[in-house]
Each structure stands twice: as C-alpha cells, then as structure tokens.
Amino acid sequence: MNMKPRPAKEELIPLLQMLDTFHPVGQGVKQHLLKKVYFRNVPKGRYLLQDGEICHSLYFIKKGLLRGFIKENNKEITTWFAVENEMAAAIRSFLLQIATIENIQAAEDCELLAIDFSDLNKMYQKYPSFNIIGRKITEFHYTSADIRAYITRLHDxxxxxxxxxxxxxxxxxxxxxxxxxxxxxxxxxxxxxxxxxxxxxxxxx
Known part of the structure; x- marks a missing residue:
C-alpha cells in the first residue's frame, strides 16, 4: 500500500511555476504530477541519500538547502548545493539506477517534492511535450555543472x-x-x- 503523502493542488504551484519557465506545462502533465508527486521532509543534518544507495527519486526543493558531497579518506568534498525552486538528485545514480558514490545531506530543514524514476519516465512516454521540459532542465544543470567544474580547476x-x-x-x-x-x-x-x-x-x- 502506497502511504506517500501527496500534495494538494495549490502546493504544487512552485514546482509548476519552475517547470513553466522552461516550457508551458499542459493539463495532462499537471494532473499526472498531482497523482505521482509526494512530500519528503528532511531535518537539518539528516541524509537524503548515502554512498552505496540508489537514487530512486528526483527532488524539487520547496524550502531549505541540500548539499551533495563525496568522501575520500574520511574527508568530505562538497560537489554542489541546491536551494528553493531547484531540482536535486544524485544524477548519475538516478538516470542509470545504479549505486551512488554521492551523499546528499540537508544543510537546513528541507521541504521537498519528489517523483520516482519510473513515474517520471512514464510521463516522458505519455506526454511528448514534457520531454522538452526535461531536455531544457538537463541543459540548465549541465551548464551549472560546467561552471562548478571550471571553478574547481582554477588554482588561484x-x-x-x-x-x-x-x-x-x-x-x-x-x-x-x-x-x-x-x-x-x-x-x-x-x-x-x-x-x-x-x-x-x-x-x-
């Protein structure tokens, strides 16, 4: 039995507004999200995902700050931050459904909206226009990752x-x-x- 808490229609507004900035969201997509998106609250300091686990969900941050990091010789190396109105996941683990080397931790109390990998892919199959949104979000995050990589490669x-x-x-x-x-x-x-x-x-x- 699925006991995941579902948001009310008005609670999806921040997510829908974010998606609309990339491409108009149709009514079919909105209804699908209303049925499949669920809440996930993570207190400050708690892990959302740990090394060795599979990232089964993609998250939209309604409130709070998430930090991604890896561990090397017991040292934490921060790789990204995500805040309100941004998406977050251990992306390689999520897309390939394999164990992650990343950890995702709540740096503040977080209120998240989540959708599972299987439900997201059903949306891509059922609503062709949603693929445009997915592509544009992927492009946005790829350019953000490029900026992060550039910063870390500088010596000064x-x-x-x-x-x-x-x-x-x-x-x-x-x-x-x-x-x-x-x-x-x-x-x-x-x-x-x-x-x-x-x-x-x-x-x-």
Missing amino acids: AKKKYALFLESYSHLANRVQLTHVASFLGITIETLSRVRAKTSTRKRLK
Missing part, C-alpha cells in the same frame, strides 16, 4: 572565491564556510584570508 583562490560570489551570491551567507572551502577545493584558512581581503577591498571602494 581569489579567482575561485570571486567566481563563487558571482555564480552563487545567494549562498554566500547561507552555507557553512567549511563547506564553501571544500566546494572550492581550498583550506578553510585560505578561504578566511581571501574573504578578509575581499571585505577590505569593498570597504575601501
């Missing part, structure tokens, strides 16, 4: 942090500094020095 810590502020200004005062440093591939000490110099330059302008 100042450039890394400047690009972080440029691309993720909405996260600057929301994410723990240890997680920002890990995301940028620098030490917390280096990040602190760069932030201090950046603040000094802003005050002098």
